[in-house]
Amino acid sequence: xxxxxxxRAEWFAANGPCQDCGSDRNLHAHHRNPADxxxxxxxxxxxxxxxxELAKCVVLCAKCHQNAHFxxxxxxxxxxxxxxxxxxxxxxxxxxxxxxxxxxxxRVFVPRESFRDKFVVLA
Numbered sequence: 001x002x003x004x005x006x007x008r009a010e011w012f013a014a015n016g017p018c019q020d021c022g023s024d025r026n027l028h029a030h031h032r033n034p035a036d037x038x039x040x041x042x043x044x045x046x047x048x049x050x051x052x053e054l055a056k057c058v059v060l061c062a063k064c065h066q067n068a069h070f071x072x073x074x075x076x077x078x079x080x081x082x083x084x085x086x087x088x089x090x091x092x093x094x095x096x097x098x099x100x101x102x103x104x105x106x107r108v109f110v111p112r113e114s115f116r117d118k119f120v121v122l123a
Contacts, residue, residue, distance in 0.1 A: 024063060
């Protein structure tokens with residue numbers, strides 16, 4: 001294991017799971033105040049400098065880190081499809097999306113030959 005990977009793994013092990021949801025997978029160091037952030041490449045720094053920078057951080061999983069920066073996604077078709085939300089708002093958005101899709105892409109109905117047309121009647 002490389003030095004930077006080991007340092008990162010040790011810091012996440014010591015600082016625990018995600019502060020929001022408790023997940024221990026795909027962890028990120030999130031700066032509480034972005035104005036105090038010096039750099040995101042802290043794992044190659046000396047121990048004293050690295051600890052000073054990481055003291056400004058909390059541990060978040062990837063999903064909670066994204067929500068911290070961009071907010072939770074609004075309810076609608078995207079949340080229905082991506083996050084699996086099944087609230088009334090998301091279900092209504094899915095129904096509207098399906099209705100619009102069917103209007104834009106109508107089914108082409110090709111009538112099949114009738115059963116009697118396939119047989120020749122011999123007299």
